[in-house]
Amino acid sequence: MAEDKDREELALAEFHKKIKEAFEVFDHESNNTVDVREIGTIIRSLGCCPSEGELHDLLAEVEEEEPTGYIRYEKFLPVMTKVLQERRYRPIPEDVLLRAFEVLDFAKRGFLTKEELVKFMTEEGEPFSQEEMEEMLSAAIDPESNSINYKEYITMMVIDEN
Amino acid sequence: MGSSTSIQHQFAFQNAEKAFKAATLIQRWYRRYVARLEMRRQCTWSIFQSIEYAGQQDQIKLHDFFSYLMDHFTPSSHNERDFLDRMFTEERFPQDAEMEKYSDYESIEVPDSYTGPHLSFPLLPDHATALVEAFRLKQQLHARYVLNLLHETRKHLAQLPNINRLSTCYSEEITVCGDLHGQLDDLIFIFYKNGLPSPERAYVFNGDFVDRGKDSVEILMVLFAFMLVYPKEFHLNRGNHEDHMMNLRYGFTKEVMHKYKTHGKKILRTLQDVFCWLPLATLVDEKVLILHGGVSNRTDLELLAKLNRHKIVSTLRYKMRKENEKQAEEKRKANQTSSAQTPTPWFLPQSRSLPSSPFHLRSDKAPKTSRSSSIPCGAPLERKESSWQVQHSVGLELERCQQQVGFPVIREKEEPLLLTSKADPVVGERPEPTREEWKQVVDILWSDPMTQEGCKANTVRGGGCYFGPDVTEQLLQKYNLQLLIRSHECKPEGYEFCHNRKVLTIFSASNYYEVGSNRGAYVKLGPSLSPHIVQYQANKATHMLTMRQRISRVEESALRALREKLFAHSSDLLDEFKKHDADKTGLITLKDWAAAVESVLHLGLPWRMLWPQLVNTSMDNALEYKSWLEDLAKEQLSHENIQSSLLETLYRNRSNLETIFRIIDSDHSGFISLDEFRQTWKLFSSHMNINITDDCICDLARSIDFNKDGHIDINEFLEAFRLVEQSCSEGQPSDCPQSTNANDSDCSSSGAP
Numbered sequence: 001m002a003e004d005k006d007r008e009e010l011a012l013a014e015f016h017k018k019i020k021e022a023f024e025v026f027d028h029e030s031n032n033t034v035d036v037r038e039i040g041t042i043i044r045s046l047g048c049c050p051s052e053g054e055l056h057d058l059l060a061e062v063e064e065e066e067p068t069g070y071i072r073y074e075k076f077l078p079v080m081t082k083v084l085q086e087r088r089y090r091p092i093p094e095d096v097l098l099r100a101f102e103v104l105d106f107a108k109r110g111f112l113t114k115e116e117l118v119k120f121m122t123e124e125g126e127p128f129s130q131e132e133m134e135e136m137l138s139a140a141i142d143p144e145s146n147s148i149n150y151k152e153y154i155t156m157m158v159i160d161e162n
Numbered sequence: 163m164g165s166s167t168s169i170q171h172q173f174a175f176q177n178a179e180k181a182f183k184a185a186t187l188i189q190r191w192y193r194r195y196v197a198r199l200e201m202r203r204q205c206t207w208s209i210f211q212s213i214e215y216a217g218q219q220d221q222i223k224l225h226d227f228f229s230y231l232m233d234h235f236t237p238s239s240h241n242e243r244d245f246l247d248r249m250f251t252e253e254r255f256p257q258d259a260e261m262e263k264y265s266d267y268e269s270i271e272v273p274d275s276y277t278g279p280h281l282s283f284p285l286l287p288d289h290a291t292a293l294v295e296a297f298r299l300k301q302q303l304h305a306r307y308v309l310n311l312l313h314e315t316r317k318h319l320a321q322l323p324n325i326n327r328l329s330t331c332y333s334e335e336i337t338v339c340g341d342l343h344g345q346l347d348d349l350i351f352i353f354y355k356n357g358l359p360s361p362e363r364a365y366v367f368n369g370d371f372v373d374r375g376k377d378s379v380e381i382l383m384v385l386f387a388f389m390l391v392y393p394k395e396f397h398l399n400r401g402n403h404e405d406h407m408m409n410l411r412y413g414f415t416k417e418v419m420h421k422y423k424t425h426g427k428k429i430l431r432t433l434q435d436v437f438c439w440l441p442l443a444t445l446v447d448e449k450v451l452i453l454h455g456g457v458s459n460r461t462d463l464e465l466l467a468k469l470n471r472h473k474i475v476s477t478l479r480y481k482m483r484k485e486n487e488k489q490a491e492e493k494r495k496a497n498q499t500s501s502a503q504t505p506t507p508w509f510l511p512q513s514r515s516l517p518s519s520p521f522h523l524r525s526d527k528a529p530k531t532s533r534s535s536s537i538p539c540g541a542p543l544e545r546k547e548s549s550w551q552v553q554h555s556v557g558l559e560l561e562r563c564q565q566q567v568g569f570p571v572i573r574e575k576e577e578p579l580l581l582t583s584k585a586d587p588v589v590g591e592r593p594e595p596t597r598e599e600w601k602q603v604v605d606i607l608w609s610d611p612m613t614q615e616g617c618k619a620n621t622v623r624g625g626g627c628y629f630g631p632d633v634t635e636q637l638l639q640k641y642n643l644q645l646l647i648r649s650h651e652c653k654p655e656g657y658e659f660c661h662n663r664k665v666l667t668i669f670s671a672s673n674y675y676e677v678g679s680n681r682g683a684y685v686k687l688g689p690s691l692s693p694h695i696v697q698y699q700a701n702k703a704t705h706m707l708t709m710r711q712r713i714s715r716v717e718e719s720a721l722r723a724l725r726e727k728l729f730a731h732s733s734d735l736l737d738e739f740k741k742h743d744a745d746k747t748g749l750i751t752l753k754d755w756a757a758a759v760e761s762v763l764h765l766g767l768p769w770r771m772l773w774p775q776l777v778n779t780s781m782d783n784a785l786e787y788k789s790w791l792e793d794l795a796k797e798q799l800s801h802e803n804i805q806s807s808l809l810e811t812l813y814r815n816r817s818n819l820e821t822i823f824r825i826i827d828s829d830h831s832g833f834i835s836l837d838e839f840r841q842t843w844k845l846f847s848s849h850m851n852i853n854i855t856d857d858c859i860c861d862l863a864r865s866i867d868f869n870k871d872g873h874i875d876i877n878e879f880l881e882a883f884r885l886v887e888q889s890c891s892e893g894q895p896s897d898c899p900q901s902t903n904a905n906d907s908d909c910s911s912s913g914a915p
Contacts, residue, residue: 014753017753017756017770018770021768021769021770021771022201022768022771024766024768025201025204025205025208025768025771026204029612029613029614031613031614040193040197041197041200041201042201043197044193044194044197044198044201045197045198045200045201045771048194049190049191049194050190051186051189051190052189052190052193091191091194092187092190092191096187097187097188097191099184100183100184100185100187100188101184101188103180103181103183103184104181104184104185104188106177120181120184120185120188121185121188121189124181124182124185124186125182125183125184125185125186125187125188125189126186126189126190127189128189128192132192132193132196135196135709136192138709139709139710157195
């Protein structure tokens with residue numbers, strides 16, 4: 001029992017260190033605050049994959065009563081620790097991602113045209129901004145066929161991550 | 163109506179719902195991917211910045227070294243004394259009359275074989291434009307024209323006030339550019355995109371034209387040429403790098419000597435003077451203040467406008483005017499009795515008598531010798547006295563640094579003893595700046611803004627201060643200004659507003675750390691004085707890359723620099739790792755590794771995040787640290803036969819060593835003698851408490867490929883530490899056993915600021 005508790009404490013300490021590190025990368029003024037616009041990046045880089053809606057909810061928990069545009073570390077740490085402990089917002093496995101693309105590919109051709117991709121990403125779900133769309137297209141679209149072979153795309157992105 | 167349509171509807175609805183969910187999933191996944199890239203990008207930036215600033219603290223270490231020499235070292239031979247003398251002697255600053263001689267260009271012949279641009283004076287706009295074009299085509303301007311141009315530049319600058327005034331009434335638009343740091347491509351791009359200077363198109367270049375990049379000379383030539391052609395519309399401010407001391411360390415001196423082997427020294431001397439004549443600030447419409455670094459809570463524009471800026475040779479060395487003569491007189495008397503017995507190193511001041519100015523010698527101030535008589539009187543006294551001045555000024559500067567970083571000032575203020583009756587009437591030498599004047603200039607050239615209120619010493623840079631929004635506000639109100647434009651700091655987007663948009667940082671050297679690391683920017687001011695920013699990245703290659711590729715590239719460069727740093731501390735790291743490995747398993751966990759690395763390097767980097775990129779381990783959470791360190795060494799060293807711990811130490815200190823070498827190499831030949839090398843190392847290593855035998859040094863020197871005549875090519879020596887060439891590491895880091903080509907024009911890599 002005692003051993004378990006020790007291990008738990010150690011794990012907790014590690015979580016705290018990880019969270020602190022990620023937070024400090026964006027704490028440009030070294031005063032334990034980050035711009036609220038960076039919170040999404042920080043949370044995602046800690047291994048979580050929340051939707052925009054879920055992110056919004058999280059933000060509400062870490063923001064001040066009167067939003068200042070900054071998030072304080074003191075508020076962020078406990079919330080984020082819980083998220084990590086509860087293993088919330090797990091990343092999406094490759095096969096699930098592939099199936100999502102396949103759903104959009106009604107005709108089951110193995111690819112999506114550029115127009116189709118743009119339409120889905122900017123009109124459905126939690127739409128992309130123009131910048132996000134352009135950035136995705138730059139890496140995803142094969143200029144010759146003007147389409148995305150999503151299976152290859154996923155493979156490339158996954159390798160890239162590792 | 164009818165069941166089929168309702169089923170169709172249902173089907174369609176389900177499909178739509180599925181599509182919605184699928185899209186959400188993909189977007190969610192993609193946003194995480196982007197966030198991780200962004201994190202990597204930010205980490206990379208942190209790496210570069212922390213290494214750059216850590217490097218700047220080397221300057222402080224260098225002063226520690228000089229201080230150590232002053233406090234502890236007794237030269238035991240004539241050779242050593244001479245050697246030290248050379249290290250401390252700064253050649254006397256040339257008089258105006260002498261300056262004429264230095265910039266004497268008429269005797270220099272331009273051979274018929276010269277295919278570069280020709281200049282004739284007075285310069286015409288076409289000449290300036292032709293110069294840009296010639297440099298774009300990689301031509302080099304002949305030394306004669308360089309000196310001629312510098313001569314004319316100096317004459318022009320000497321007429322300008324410290325603070326120049328521009329008005330949007332005359333030039334409709336004024337473009338302000340920040341640091342260029344020898345990156346000619348950016349300057350050419352700015353002129354291409356924004357237009358060449360003209361009476362309608364005014365420009366202000368806000369300092370740091372030189373160092374680090376490889377075309378500092380060419381940038382200066384272009385800037386000076388346009389300034390001569392459009393004196394009312396083209397303005398330059400001095401930056402902290404327009405300073406010969408900085409140039410010794412950061413590459414400009416090296417560049418000049420490489421490009422101008424015969425006349426380089428003359429050019430450098432002339433430039434030293436020209437830099438001092440650069441104005442300190444520019445004021446637009448009495449509302450927008452443009453200066454290089456920043457301000458402090460003591461910044462006094464009236465004082466800055468009045469002081470003799472030419473006196474401030476280098477913001478790194480302060481030569482002090484006499485202060486309390488009486489006090490000094492008393493000290494001297496007291497000291498004479500006490501130290502009568504002990505022989506003291508000749509270069510430590512003993513009696514303290516102050517001349518009215520360090521350069522004026524007066525026979526009534528002839529010293530009573532309580533000094534050691536170890537100096538043969540036959541030695542040229544002139545040299546010694548100036549070296550004392552130098553030693554004194556270095557001492558003062560050391561104090562300043564010590565104070566800045568919060569060390570207690572241990573030495574008492576000692577004033578230099580001026581030897582001798584050898585009347586060297588240095589009459590007409592300009593009087594020295596006061597301490598206050600000097601500090602004012604340092605502040606505006608070195609300070610950085612911070613978000614917290616207040617004003618505190620800038621310990622990272624070792625000069626100037628950090629100033630808060632309240633300081634800005636106070637200054638703007640005091641002088642009825644509305645905006646402060648400054649440079650001095652690299653920003654990812656090339657610019658950054660802060661202090662409630664009252665301070666604008668503008669930085670014009672794109673890809674400063676590495677291709678793709680940052681954009682450059684310039685700002686345009688029209689009559690409304692509202693700033694309009696234009697950004698760019700002067701490298702076509704980056705446009706073709708995706709964000710991912712750009713980030714990877716810069717990241718790779720940063721990681722390389724970081725690995726260099728890790729290698730340089732191998733022994734300390736090993737010790738630290740062992741502390742965490744009580745059971746002697748040879749393994750260390752991620753947690754302990756991160757703690758150990760930070761405690762040795764003090765870079766404040768997110769080590770846990772960097773672990774996967776720095777450490778190649780098959781085990782999830784454990785690293786065989788010894789073999790990891792060995793791998794690092796293999797990557798860094800091109801000479802395997804050199805004893806690696808010695809090399810590691812040299813490597814860690816190479817930036818300082820290089821600077822010292824260049825100071826010793828007073829004729830800028832690029833060579834120092836084997837003896838000087840050994841002596842330097844001996845002094846340095848005793849300061850660092852390193853036990854290195856003379857044999858080791860000799861072995862080291864022998865294994866470095868140096869000329870048979872007993873001279874070491876500085877560049878060759880430093881090359882021994884360079885990484886395996888870039889082309890090797892782009893693919894697989896192959897084992898290139900030979901040292902890389904000493905590419906002299908390649909001024910410092912990203913890891914060596």
